[in-house]
Amino acid sequence: MGSGNGVEIREKSIRLFFVHDGQRCRETLTVAGKPALPTAANIKYAHRVAAEIRDKLRHGTFVLAEYFPDSPRAASAGPATTERNFGQWCALWLETKGRLAKNTLSQYGNALAIWQSLLGADTPMERITHATVAAKVGSYPWKSAKLLNNYLIPLRGVFALAGRELKAENPMEGIENSKHQAAAPDPLSTGEMERILADMRERFDPRVHAYFVFAFLTGMRPEELIALRWGDVDWNHETVRVERARTAGELKDLKTYNARDVDLVADAISALQAMKPWTFMGGPDAEIFQNPVTNRPWHDERSQRDHYWTRA
Known part of the structure; x- marks a missing residue:
């Protein structure tokens, strides 16, 4: 039926x-x-x-x-067993991290999916040894040392969680992070900034131009910018209060966990004035910056980067 x-x-x-x-x-x-x-x-x-x-x-x-x-x-079936395999321990560890931001959980889930493909989701935990993990770490074509180090974080968490219950040797002992050196910062000059903003003013919607002007002149993180509300603006003191961020459509705490005030120069205030016709009437709880395609607040920091910043 x-x-x-x-x-x-x-x-x-x-x-x-x-x-x-x-x-x-x-x-x-x-x-x-x-x-x-x-x-x-x-x-x-x-x-x-x-x-x-x-x-x-x-x-x-x-x-x-x-x-x-x-x-x-x-x-x-014989005697019942409650022993979990590697994939089940991965799922259980992710459940223990349910309070983390949705984007972080997604990244951890992607990392553990790779480890399950390498180590076998159905593999009993006691069969995964230090040598097994070390061999996979050394042979897999990681895109970068930084990516490997990030992927080792949830793997260590899974074995630490399982080790407390199984009282078994942790196969991650001795698996060290790979050394990598971050590229030196190469900030844009004032002239380069002005050329980019001029290009954006000519080719894109005014809301895009206002967003990037404000980004350049405040130094705020993209996930903070898209969560900024009109109620956060102090017109008298020419500052904005930064106290929230949005990643993958989800509000989260700031990376520093501390709210802060950011001083506004004249052009940053002009960028806010440019946004008033679109979002100001939404009231103090309305987000300031808006995606010109959807006429809604930016969902995350990727769209403006992929569709506007990269093109400019």
């Missing part, structure tokens, strides 16, 4: 399907020892059970006999 999210609705029963120990399982849901009829209440219950099973499979705590005691697979 229909299926989805691990639930298969049949004419006179409901089956749950999932992958357990590398095998595809289709088990009939029972209520009070009898096959559950496909009523609305039982279908809702089936989706809840399916979600529980997916969660326990992800954490390595699923026991087939607890849900399907009459299943032939339950009889042959």
Whole structure:
């Protein structure tokens, strides 16, 4: 009759399907020892059970006999085990970092996906040794030493978390960061800044020009600029209060965790005046700078960089 999210609705029963120990399982849901009829209440219950099973499979705590005691697979499964594999420990570590910014979590998730492809998501933790990790670190074609160092951060976290429970030797012991030297700063000269802004004034929407004028003359980070509101402007003292940032559409704390006031020179104030026709009537809680394509606040710092800064 229909299926989805691990639930298969049949004419006179409901089956749950999932992958357990590398095998595809289709088990009939029972209520009070009898096959559950496909009523609305039982279908809702089936989706809840399916979600529980997916969660326990992800954490390595699923026991087939607890849900399907009459299943032939339950009889042959042997003693239950709660040992997690590497992929499950990665998922658990990410859950412990749920308070981090969405963008940071996404980066950690991407890094751990690479490590799972290198070390094997299904590999038991006790089989991952120092030599195994060192070999992968040394042989993988990392784009840069800095990228490798960033990717080692969540990997160390996973093994540290697992080590507390398993009381096992940490295979990350002795895996050091790669040495890298950042390129020396090469700031634009005043003349170069003026040429870029002149090009932007000629080719782009005035809102783009105002954004980059303000960026140049305040030194604010892009994620701070796009979160700046009219209520943050002190016209009398010619300052703005910086106390929030936005990354990937999500408000977050400042990198320094401290709000600060930024003095405004005359051209920076002019950039604010240029934005008034578009966003000022939104009130003190309205963001100042706006994407001219969407007529909404900038979602993140990438769009203005990719579509305007790079072109200029």
